[in-house]
Amino acid sequence: MNLPSTALLTDHYELTMLQASLKSGTAHRKSVFEAFARRLPAGRRYGVVAGTGRVLEGLQNFRFLPEQIEFLREKKVVNEETLEYLANFKFSGNVYGYAEGDIYFPGSPILIVESTFAEACILETFILSVLNYDSAVASAASRMTAAANGRPCVEMGSRRTQEESAVAAARAAVIAGFASTSNLEAGIRYDVLTVGTAAHSFTLLHDSEREAFEAQVASMGKKTTLLVDTYDVEQGVRTAVEVAGPELGAVRLDSGDLVDQAQWVRRLLDDLGNKDTRIMVTSDLDEYAIAALQSAPVDAYGVGTRLVTGSGAPTASMVYKLVSRQGNDGEWVNVAKAAANKASVGGRKFALRRLNDRRRAVAEVIGIGEVPENDGNDRELLVQFIKDGVLADGWTGAEGVRRAAQRHHDSVSELPGAAKRLTAGEPVIPTTYLHEDAAN
Amino acid sequence: MNLPSTALLTDHYELTMLQASLKSGTAHRKSVFEAFARRLPAGRRYGVVAGTGRVLEGLQNFRFLPEQIEFLREKKVVNEETLEYLANFKFSGNVYGYAEGDIYFPGSPILIVESTFAEACILETFILSVLNYDSAVASAASRMTAAANGRPCVEMGSRRTQEESAVAAARAAVIAGFASTSNLEAGIRYDVLTVGTAAHSFTLLHDSEREAFEAQVASMGKKTTLLVDTYDVEQGVRTAVEVAGPELGAVRLDSGDLVDQAQWVRRLLDDLGNKDTRIMVTSDLDEYAIAALQSAPVDAYGVGTRLVTGSGAPTASMVYKLVSRQGNDGEWVNVAKAAANKASVGGRKFALRRLNDRRRAVAEVIGIGEVPENDGNDRELLVQFIKDGVLADGWTGAEGVRRAAQRHHDSVSELPGAAKRLTAGEPVIPTTYLHEDAAN
Numbered sequence: 001m002n003l004p005s006t007a008l009l010t011d012h013y014e015l016t017m018l019q020a021s022l023k024s025g026t027a028h029r030k031s032v033f034e035a036f037a038r039r040l041p042a043g044r045r046y047g048v049v050a051g052t053g054r055v056l057e058g059l060q061n062f063r064f065l066p067e068q069i070e071f072l073r074e075k076k077v078v079n080e081e082t083l084e085y086l087a088n089f090k091f092s093g094n095v096y097g098y099a100e101g102d103i104y105f106p107g108s109p110i111l112i113v114e115s116t117f118a119e120a121c122i123l124e125t126f127i128l129s130v131l132n133y134d135s136a137v138a139s140a141a142s143r144m145t146a147a148a149n150g151r152p153c154v155e156m157g158s159r160r161t162q163e164e165s166a167v168a169a170a171r172a173a174v175i176a177g178f179a180s181t182s183n184l185e186a187g188i189r190y191d192v193l194t195v196g197t198a199a200h201s202f203t204l205l206h207d208s209e210r211e212a213f214e215a216q217v218a219s220m221g222k223k224t225t226l227l228v229d230t231y232d233v234e235q236g237v238r239t240a241v242e243v244a245g246p247e248l249g250a251v252r253l254d255s256g257d258l259v260d261q262a263q264w265v266r267r268l269l270d271d272l273g274n275k276d277t278r279i280m281v282t283s284d285l286d287e288y289a290i291a292a293l294q295s296a297p298v299d300a301y302g303v304g305t306r307l308v309t310g311s312g313a314p315t316a317s318m319v320y321k322l323v324s325r326q327g328n329d330g331e332w333v334n335v336a337k338a339a340a341n342k343a344s345v346g347g348r349k350f351a352l353r354r355l356n357d358r359r360r361a362v363a364e365v366i367g368i369g370e371v372p373e374n375d376g377n378d379r380e381l382l383v384q385f386i387k388d389g390v391l392a393d394g395w396t397g398a399e400g401v402r403r404a405a406q407r408h409h410d411s412v413s414e415l416p417g418a419a420k421r422l423t424a425g426e427p428v429i430p431t432t433y434l435h436e437d438a439a440n
Numbered sequence: 441m442n443l444p445s446t447a448l449l450t451d452h453y454e455l456t457m458l459q460a461s462l463k464s465g466t467a468h469r470k471s472v473f474e475a476f477a478r479r480l481p482a483g484r485r486y487g488v489v490a491g492t493g494r495v496l497e498g499l500q501n502f503r504f505l506p507e508q509i510e511f512l513r514e515k516k517v518v519n520e521e522t523l524e525y526l527a528n529f530k531f532s533g534n535v536y537g538y539a540e541g542d543i544y545f546p547g548s549p550i551l552i553v554e555s556t557f558a559e560a561c562i563l564e565t566f567i568l569s570v571l572n573y574d575s576a577v578a579s580a581a582s583r584m585t586a587a588a589n590g591r592p593c594v595e596m597g598s599r600r601t602q603e604e605s606a607v608a609a610a611r612a613a614v615i616a617g618f619a620s621t622s623n624l625e626a627g628i629r630y631d632v633l634t635v636g637t638a639a640h641s642f643t644l645l646h647d648s649e650r651e652a653f654e655a656q657v658a659s660m661g662k663k664t665t666l667l668v669d670t671y672d673v674e675q676g677v678r679t680a681v682e683v684a685g686p687e688l689g690a691v692r693l694d695s696g697d698l699v700d701q702a703q704w705v706r707r708l709l710d711d712l713g714n715k716d717t718r719i720m721v722t723s724d725l726d727e728y729a730i731a732a733l734q735s736a737p738v739d740a741y742g743v744g745t746r747l748v749t750g751s752g753a754p755t756a757s758m759v760y761k762l763v764s765r766q767g768n769d770g771e772w773v774n775v776a777k778a779a780a781n782k783a784s785v786g787g788r789k790f791a792l793r794r795l796n797d798r799r800r801a802v803a804e805v806i807g808i809g810e811v812p813e814n815d816g817n818d819r820e821l822l823v824q825f826i827k828d829g830v831l832a833d834g835w836t837g838a839e840g841v842r843r844a845a846q847r848h849h850d851s852v853s854e855l856p857g858a859a860k861r862l863t864a865g866e867p868v869i870p871t872t873y874l875h876e877d878a879a880n
Contacts, residue, residue, distance in 0.1 A: 006603070008624040008625040008627075008628055009598070009603040009604075009606065009607070009623075009624075009625050010598075010623075010624050010625070011596065011598055011599070011622040011623065011624070011636055012622045012623075012624055012627075012634045012635055012636030013622065013636030013637050013638055013639060014636075015624070015636075016636055016637055016638065016659075016660060017637075017638050017639065017641070017642045019659050019660070020638065020642065020655050020656045020658070020659035020660060021642065021645060021655065022659075023655060023658055023659040024646070024651070024654075024655030024658065024659070026645050026646055026655065029645060031645070033641070058603070067628075068628065071624075071627070071628045072624075075627065075634070077624070077634065079659075117641075117645050121641060121642075124599070124639075124641075125598050125599050125603075125606075126603055128599035128600070129598055129599055129600075129601065129602055129603035129605075129606050130602070130603055132599065132600055132601070133601055133602035133605065134602070156451065158449070158450075158451055158565050158569055159451070159564070159565050159568035159569055159572065159760075160568075160569075160572055160755045160757075161569065161572070161573055161605070161754070161755060162569060162570070162573035162574070162602065162604060162605040162608050163446070163449040163498070163566060163569035163570055163604075164449075164602060164603075164604035164605065165569075165573065165601070165602040165604065165605045166449065166565075166569050167449070168602050182451040182452045182453060183449075183450075183451065183452075184448040184449075184450050184451070184452055184455070184511075184512075184517070185448040185449050185450070187448075187452075187511070187515065188448055188507075188508065188511045194452045194515070194517065195452055196451055196452030196453030196454075196455075196456055197453055197456055197457075198453055198456065198457050198460065199453060199457065199564075200761070200762075200777045201457070201473070201557075201561060201564075201761065201762035202457045202460065202461065202561075204762045204765070204775040204776075204777065205461060205466050205469060205471065205557050205762060205765055205775075206464070206466060207767060207768075211464070214464075215460050215461065215463060215464030215466065216460045218460070218463055218464065219456075219459050219460035219462075219463040219464070219519075220456060220459070220460060230777055305755055305757075308755075309754040309755055310754075314601070314749040314750075314754045315600045315601060315745055315748075315749055317600075317745075320599075321640075321641065322640075322641035322644045322645060325644070325645055327647060328647075335644040336644075337640045337644065337670050
């Protein structure tokens with residue numbers, strides 16, 4: 001989507017903080033903010049970074065339009081000095097972060113914003129909204145594609161989440177290994193493959209299942225997928241084969257005990273001479289159901305609700321914290337909140353994925369200060385997306401999605417085999433902090 | 441948001457079904473589709489309808505633009521006959537439903553679309569996306585405002601969900617009784633009250649907590665809310681009172697054991713002479729935490745993550761089903777899917793909330809055919825939003841939100857007291873089906 005402006009997708013207090021800091025003179029202190037997750041969702045082995053491309057796209061439109069300024073004035077959200085600042089706002093700082101599609105762990109500095117306090121502060125809500133949702137979906141999607149172990153997964157959850165979340169979810173799913181989506185808007189925005197054939201209403205519209213199948217085959221050809229469970233599955237399969245013949249592309253099962261059904265539907269199809277007709281299943285799947293179906297003769301999984309709601313973890317719990325800022329004397333001060341169970345680590349971070357000799361990840365190494373000498377086994381995780389307000393090429397749009405999907409594939413391949421375990425456990429590699437002293 | 445077109449916020453198969461039905465000649469059969477939930481989220485006593493106003497707004501922009509038609513052509517989603525139909529598409533049917541903000545139960549016909557199959561079919565995904573998310577949030581929000589029992593709740597979850605979901609969530613929360621939101625875009629779109637003061641980063645930006653408080657009070661006045669838990673809560677409260685004096689508006693607590701903390705912070709404020717300074721709490725609240733805090737001297741609740749993710753039920757599980765359609769002879773045929781655990785009830789429904797003599801709800805009465813004679817104790821639940829493609833006044837925009845909030849307040853007041861129980865249980869009133877025979 002290209003909203004004319006993303007600037008009000010923002011919490012009220014970002015602007016009141018701006019106002020107070022403009023008055024106290026601290027607004028223009030150089031600052032470093034960091035987006036990270038204190039923990040993974042309970043039991044998860046790893047997280048997947050997604051949304052970075054959408055953040056970068058949205059920041060290009062993070063400008064305050066005259067009608068937005070007028071709204072802020074009329075509602076007395078902030079004073080005239082602040083409105084003047086906002087009317088001229090354009091982000092001029094630096095943004096670094098993990099490449100989209102990469103894996104993250106607790107404490108990983110997923111996005112780093114370096115600029116004045118004023119500039120970095122007002123981006124907080126937008127950055128977190130995008131990263132938290134998209135990463136939640138990608139993290140769930142990655143478990144599903146891992147469980148499917150090469151069988152294609154199709155994203156079809158649009159109807160189960162807000163209409164714009166649906167587009168973001170389709171994008172995140174494709175990054176995490178899904179083959180395609182049902183969402184057409186994702187197709188036009190990000191050039192991802194869209195698929196779909198028919199729902200139960202199409203069968204019910206016709207005077208019989210046979211007439212519905214005939215209509216579908218007449219329109220879409222024999223290679224189409226026929227939904228066979230509107231009335232009786234066995235009769236549905238037989239009718240489908242009678243109508244489309246041996247070239248029938250696939251049948252779709254959307255209810256009942258799918259493991260058992262897939263077994264006997266496969267036998268029935270084979271007996272009827274339809275050895276090449278595939279079986280797609282689509283009813284309330286998640287990574288556990290997919291794992292259970294791996295022993296069944298299923299050719300493709302359609303995943304909806306559980307994907308777009310993060311399979312039990314609908315937000316990635318990322319936060320965006322001031323970790324360092326200059327004082328009046330220009331000296332940098334690392335800062336951190338001390339409050340109970342919300343402590344953070346101050347300072348501008350570096351981040352490395354430490355690999356062993358077989359190129360398998362063994363630790364997430366995070367530190368402050370100089371990056372330790374690389375013995376060839378550390379992969380540097382931070383890349384620069386924006387320099388002095390100027391966006392680098394290749395991170396947004398369709399190209400961004402393609403590259404992120406490749407990055408995800410490569411990064412997952414680097415993880416220890418235990419990463420694929422669906423049982424609850426600890427992050428698959430530990431996060432190790434190097435302090436400034438240790439790093440020198 | 442005013443997207444130029446909502447038409448591609450749609451599943452691929454809606455358009456292929458359209459293509460096949462255009463070919464088979466069934467596309468123009470008059471049809472009735474119905475959006476409903478087979479069940480409430482586990483243990484919930486009632487659901488809250490939200491999103492209807494956004495559906496109606498979005499349908500006004502459900503037009504296929506030339507670049508969208510070109511995309512569908514290029515990707516071979518549908519054939520030329522279908523593209524021509526889409527290029528000329530404008531919804532011309534009728535839409536009925538529950539007034540936004542009203543309560544719903546399993547089987548309640550929340551939205552009914554009467555038109556040709558072609559017209560009603562392609563709206564499915566958009567309608568469900570909006571209703572499923574917005575109703576999930578409103579249903580959670582209603583439990584929270586019930587638990588808060590008159591103490592104001594503030595929606596502040598924008599950063600925990602996708603950026604456009606955040607706007608929808610703020611809107612849904614206000615419908616379900618929240619006093620205000622932190623989301624500025626919701627403020628400009630729907631004229632809902634926005635609030636906010638400062639985050640921990642503002643304190644950390646300054647050289648001391650005292651300087652931060654002084655800066656905030658200098659800019660926003662003594663009536664502001666100071667966040668007192670960046671370092672040490674007791675010292676934070678003392679400094680806040682020293683800086684702002686007895687007129688200090690409120691302190692905000694965002695971590696730790698809030699019940700205990702609120703108690704002693706209240707005593708401390710009173711001892712310091714700040715009897716009118718309020719206490720706001722904001723750390724990971726949900727309806728259960730709010731209920732636990734009711735015994736503590738808390739003046740306002742800020743709710744984030746758990747609100748925008750539906751407090752464990754991030755989607756309302758609504759479906760949109762063909763329930764009746766004409767045959768070739770023009771006769772209406774009620775239809776329903778028979779598949780295991782996904783059965784639906786065919787036929788165009790009416791819906792009544794049956795009230796007892798004390799105007800308390802006792803049953804959700806759903807039937808097919810003629811509405812039974814009203815003895816004065818039935819409230820008719822269906823209203824007409826769109827007639828022959830023309831939208832009725834008062835259901836959209838800021839007016840729609842205001843009226844929905846009032847409707848929610850009135851409808852909740854009608855429910856039995858058990859509706860407010862947070863413990864898991866059955867829907868607070870049963871859904872009763874009247875069959876056509878019984879109704880005559």
